[in-house]
Amino acid sequence: MNGFNLSRSIRTRQLLQVRRMRKITEFEPRIIAFTCNWCAYSAADIAGISRFHYPANVRNIKVMCTGMIDPGYILRAFERGADGVLVAGCEIGDCHYISGNIKAKERVERLKKLLHILGLEDERLRLEWIDAGDGRKFADTIENMAGKLKKLGPSPFKKEVKS
Amino acid sequence: MSDVRIGIFVCHCGKNIGGVINVPEVTEYAKTLPDVVYAEHNLYTCSAEGISSIRQKISEHKLNRVVVASCTPRTHETLFRNACEAAGLNKYLFEFVNIRDQCSWVHMQEPEKATEKARDLIRMGVAKARLLEPLEEVEIRVTPSCLVIGGGVAGMSAALNLANQGFEVYLVERDKELGGLLLNLNRLFTINGKAEEVIIPLIERVKNHQKIKVHTSTEVKGVAGFIGNFDVTLDQKGEERKIKVGTIIVATGAEVLKPVGQYGYGDKSNILTQLELEERLNKGMGDEQNIVMINCVGARIPERPYCGRICCMVAIKNAVLIKENDPRAKVWVLHRDLMTYGTEFEKYYQKAMEKGIRFIRYSLDKPPEIVGNNKVKAVKVYHQLMGKEMVLPCDMLVLTTPLIPHEDNQDISRMLRVSLSEHGFFLEAHLKLQPVEFATDGIYICGCARWPTDVPEAISQACAASAKAVIPMRRGYVRPEAITASVNEDKCSGCGTCVLLCPYNAIELQSKDGKKLAHITTAQCKGCGTCGAACPSGAISMNHFRDEEILAQVEALVI
Numbered sequence: 266m267n268g269f270n271l272s273r274s275i276r277t278r279q280l281l282q283v284r285r286m287r288k289i290t291e292f293e294p295r296i297i298a299f300t301c302n303w304c305a306y307s308a309a310d311i312a313g314i315s316r317f318h319y320p321a322n323v324r325n326i327k328v329m330c331t332g333m334i335d336p337g338y339i340l341r342a343f344e345r346g347a348d349g350v351l352v353a354g355c356e357i358g359d360c361h362y363i364s365g366n367i368k369a370k371e372r373v374e375r376l377k378k379l380l381h382i383l384g385l386e387d388e389r390l391r392l393e394w395i396d397a398g399d400g401r402k403f404a405d406t407i408e409n410m411a412g413k414l415k416k417l418g419p420s421p422f423k424k425e426v427k428s
Numbered sequence: 429m430s431d432v433r434i435g436i437f438v439c440h441c442g443k444n445i446g447g448v449i450n451v452p453e454v455t456e457y458a459k460t461l462p463d464v465v466y467a468e469h470n471l472y473t474c475s476a477e478g479i480s481s482i483r484q485k486i487s488e489h490k491l492n493r494v495v496v497a498s499c500t501p502r503t504h505e506t507l508f509r510n511a512c513e514a515a516g517l518n519k520y521l522f523e524f525v526n527i528r529d530q531c532s533w534v535h536m537q538e539p540e541k542a543t544e545k546a547r548d549l550i551r552m553g554v555a556k557a558r559l560l561e562p563l564e565e566v567e568i569r570v571t572p573s574c575l576v577i578g579g580g581v582a583g584m585s586a587a588l589n590l591a592n593q594g595f596e597v598y599l600v601e602r603d604k605e606l607g608g609l610l611l612n613l614n615r616l617f618t619i620n621g622k623a624e625e626v627i628i629p630l631i632e633r634v635k636n637h638q639k640i641k642v643h644t645s646t647e648v649k650g651v652a653g654f655i656g657n658f659d660v661t662l663d664q665k666g667e668e669r670k671i672k673v674g675t676i677i678v679a680t681g682a683e684v685l686k687p688v689g690q691y692g693y694g695d696k697s698n699i700l701t702q703l704e705l706e707e708r709l710n711k712g713m714g715d716e717q718n719i720v721m722i723n724c725v726g727a728r729i730p731e732r733p734y735c736g737r738i739c740c741m742v743a744i745k746n747a748v749l750i751k752e753n754d755p756r757a758k759v760w761v762l763h764r765d766l767m768t769y770g771t772e773f774e775k776y777y778q779k780a781m782e783k784g785i786r787f788i789r790y791s792l793d794k795p796p797e798i799v800g801n802n803k804v805k806a807v808k809v810y811h812q813l814m815g816k817e818m819v820l821p822c823d824m825l826v827l828t829t830p831l832i833p834h835e836d837n838q839d840i841s842r843m844l845r846v847s848l849s850e851h852g853f854f855l856e857a858h859l860k861l862q863p864v865e866f867a868t869d870g871i872y873i874c875g876c877a878r879w880p881t882d883v884p885e886a887i888s889q890a891c892a893a894s895a896k897a898v899i900p901m902r903r904g905y906v907r908p909e910a911i912t913a914s915v916n917e918d919k920c921s922g923c924g925t926c927v928l929l930c931p932y933n934a935i936e937l938q939s940k941d942g943k944k945l946a947h948i949t950t951a952q953c954k955g956c957g958t959c960g961a962a963c964p965s966g967a968i969s970m971n972h973f974r975d976e977e978i979l980a981q982v983e984a985l986v987i
């Protein structure tokens with residue numbers, strides 16, 4: 266990949282900086298949310314429009330439909346230090362592409378079993394149906410997830426990666 | 429050396445972002461990210477000034493990727509993409525980072541954390557932007573004809589509108605006759621004119637129009653295809669017929685709730701719904717002297733929480749008609765709240781009070797009770813203002829019930845791949861910004877199918893929906909987003925997994941040099957990505973959401 270080394274060196278420097286800062290502050294879990302363009306992403310916007318506050322632990326990655334989420338993306342997120350992953354799509358029956366969310370559900374459930382065997386707590390991977398207008402649910406989901414992850418502590422995968 | 433040159437524009441959005449996030453600091457940070465050659469911050473990136481700055485900086489700094497960190501792609505993506513295009517940059521080389529709706533607005537009390545999050549989001553956006561590829565949109569021809577489902581006042585108005593502009597219309601009505609709900613109404617508020625004076629001429633005009641093909645006793649059995657090219661199967665009493673249309677308007681209306689079992693409806697002979705009362709008024713009333721109406725029957729209750737919207741006015745209208753017919757008659761309207769919005773309706777309500785119609789408010793925890801065995805003889809109601817129970821003599825009890833969605837809305841919504849609301853009515857793409865369109869391109873909605881409306885509202889919605897449908901038909905082509913899937917033929921093993929998964933039947937296996945390979949019809953692909961996530965050979969990639977692009981965002985999470 267182009268420019269990779271340059272970014273690596275910047276990354277290492279920043280990583281050290283961030284680690285130093287983290288030591289003195291409390292544990293802040295990192296959540297990656299794969300949000301469907303048609304519902305959860307919009308719900309996250311509505312949460313903003315309604316000024317529903319929630320903890321700043323989440324980083325959204327927009328996808329067109331939860332059906333496009335390759336389980337490999339979720340694995341990679343955990344490998345790279347995510348403490349939790351949220352997959353948020355349309356209510357069953359409301360998927361913009363008819364049934365992508367049903368496929369996502371099957372895939373996430375299968376992946377959950379695998380992660381369980383690998384020693385990852387169930388709460389770290391969450392699947393949620395969030396209606397396009399339901400800013401409240403988006404905010405509550407993040408709040409609830411961040412709370413649980415704070416109690417759980419850093420992901421066991423992260424420790425392995427570090428050592 | 430990389431030849432990617434990214435420019436970043438961070439927006440203050442006045443105080444919306446700048447009041448929480450440290451925008452100058454974030455901009456400085458953005459400059460340190462790989463392949464970023466330029467970064468600036470603007471008070472409003474979407475203003476004329478901001479847009480011209482984007483265009484100017486693209487040429488000045490030879491930018492070949494643009495990232496804007498501001499509000500949300502849902503409202504502003506087109507604007508920024510257009511700015512890129514105007515500067516000669518393919519619009520798919522633009523990436524949006526949402527630091528307002530999903531950051532500053534939700535983390536206002538934690539400005540430092542919000543700033544840190546904005547930095548992360550921009551880093552993720554840049555990671556994706558580096559990998560973006562230009563995409564070309566295909567042009568799809570639009571058949572200049574429209575299918576209108578439902579032959580009530582909304583559907584007929586839409587059909588006429590389209591036909592008068594020269595487009596072919598197929599008007600499908602499942603009943604024997606055109607006309608819909610209006611056929612059963614007596615007079616219309618607030619003009620007081622006969623419903624038939626409105627509907628009969630409309631039916632005639634529709635029937636006589638050369639461009640409108642009316643199919644009564646007909647149902648839509650199947651819909652395949654997409655905007656511009658819908659293949660529709662009609663079913664007229666078992667006889668099937670195929671037509672091709674470019675657009676579809678849903679005007680299927682709604683039906684009046686029959687309150688079976690409530691207040692004795694069905695058991696006692698002198699209880700009617702408002703709709704049944706209209707019939708009586710049309711034929712001529714009997715000698716009933718004491719008429720009691722109960723509003724909100726089956727509406728605004730836990731099972732059906734919505735307000736029927738037009739039923740208050742229906743009750744007032746019929747109360748006034750009874751009074752005008754026989755000034756000695758006594759009419760009581762028992763209601764929970766009266767919705768007489770706007771100037772005309774409020775005036776009508778005043779008029780009703782002047783005519784001596786009594787309005788009494790009841791509450792759900794003390795609903796009215798009826799007295800009488802085979803017939804209602806009296807109605808007991810707790811008068812909230814007087815704080816006591818009243819007994820009203822009653823020769824005729826009229827229940828005001830809301831319009832409810834048709835049961836087969838479910839089937840139609842599946843067939844058209846459009847959504848229903850929680851109440852079972854059809855759901856528009858956006859309540860405020862796209863009130864007569866569905867999220868599915870090329871399909872529009874008007875009238876009671878969406879929500880209970882009165883006649884003028886149904887007609888204006890029909891005008892709006894047909895005007896929207898004209899846009900692609902007049903232009904003659906559409907360019908759907910280029911976010912579609914493509915197959916890497918070297919990797920495809922021909923297993924057929926994707927063929928089974930695609931909800932739009934866009935993929936088929938084709939033989940090529942003796943090998944079976946997946947082939948995607950781009951015009952039919954909607955870009956859901958379901959196929960790509962499942963392909964065991966990793967042969968399918970989703971334009972604009974390629975594995976590399978998403979994984980780059982994931983990896984940028986941790987620095």
Ligand code: SF4
Pocket residue numbers: 915919920921922923924925926927945946962963964965966967968
């Ligand atoms: S799933 Fe992949 S390998 Fe199988 S046919 Fe489709 S593209 Fe080819």
Ligand code: SF4
Pocket residue numbers: 912913929930931932933934935948952953954955956957958959960
């Ligand atoms: S992206 Fe979706 S619509 Fe397109 S070919 Fe794949 S499964 Fe079908």
Ligand code: FES
Pocket residue numbers: 301302303304329330331332353354355359360361362364365366
């Ligand atoms: S479109 Fe939202 S989950 Fe499929």
